[in-house]
Amino acid sequence: MKKFAVMFVMAMLLPLAACAQESGAKWKEGTHYKVVNEEATDKPVITEYFSFWCPHCFQFEPIVEQIKQKKSDGTAFNKVHVNFMRFTGPDVQDAATKAMLIGRAMKQENAMNGAIFNYIHKQKASITNLKDLRNIFVVNGADGEEFDKLAKSFGVNSMLRKNQQQIDANRELLTGVPSFIINGKYQPTFTSDMSYDDIADLIVWLSEQK
Numbered sequence: 001m002k003k004f005a006v007m008f009v010m011a012m013l014l015p016l017a018a019c020a021q022e023s024g025a026k027w028k029e030g031t032h033y034k035v036v037n038e039e040a041t042d043k044p045v046i047t048e049y050f051s052f053w054c055p056h057c058f059q060f061e062p063i064v065e066q067i068k069q070k071k072s073d074g075t076a077f078n079k080v081h082v083n084f085m086r087f088t089g090p091d092v093q094d095a096a097t098k099a100m101l102i103g104r105a106m107k108q109e110n111a112m113n114g115a116i117f118n119y120i121h122k123q124k125a126s127i128t129n130l131k132d133l134r135n136i137f138v139v140n141g142a143d144g145e146e147f148d149k150l151a152k153s154f155g156v157n158s159m160l161r162k163n164q165q166q167i168d169a170n171r172e173l174l175t176g177v178p179s180f181i182i183n184g185k186y187q188p189t190f191t192s193d194m195s196y197d198d199i200a201d202l203i204v205w206l207s208e209q210k
Helices: 002-026 055-071 089-103 109-121 130-139 143-151 156-171 198-209
Strands: 031-037 045-050 076-082 178-184 185-190
Touching: 045 055, 045 156, 045 185, 045 198, 055 109, 055 198, 076 130, 076 156, 089 109, 089 130, 089 156, 109 130, 130 143, 143 156, 156 178, 178 198, 185 198
Parallel strands: 045 076
Antiparallel strands: 031 185, 045 178, 178 185
C-alpha cells in the first residue's frame, strides 16, 4: 500500500516537473538573456534603468506593473533613473532623479512617477528644473513643504549618490532604456516575437536564477 501511495504521488508530480523544465527551456542564454557578471547578488533584485523622457519607458510601465505582481515577495524591485539621454540636459535629468527619490521617501513613488510621465508624454509639457517637478507633486496631492525638506535631506541625497553609482557600475551595458539587470548577473534581451506577458515572465524567471 505504501509503495502504491509513493508511486501515485510521484506520478502526480511528474507533470509539474515537466512544466517547470519546459518553462526554463523556453528562455535561452544568448537569445533571451546574457550573463553580465559571474556572481549573483545575495538576495534577488530586479533593477530597471529608465528615463522619464523615454517614450519606450513610458509605454513599458504596464509591463513593470505585471513584473511587480508576478515576482516573489522576496524579490526587490528597484528603479534607477538615468541622466545620459539626449532629450534634455543632465542637470534636468538629475532633478527628475531627485524627484523620483523624494516620491520614494514619501512612499508615493508609483503615483508621482506616473504624474511625471504623464506631464511629459501626455500633457507634452517641459520640465526645466526641480521647481517644475515640485509643482507636479503639489498638483497631484503631495505636500510642498515636505518635498522641500526631503530635497535637502541626507537620506534623499544619499539615495541620489547610490542611483549614480548604479549607473556608473553598469554604464557600458546601458546602450538604451528601458534596460534591466537581474540579480546583478543577468540582462534580458527582448525579441520581436515576445508579448508583454513573455517579457514579464522572462524577467521574473531570471530573478529566480542564481
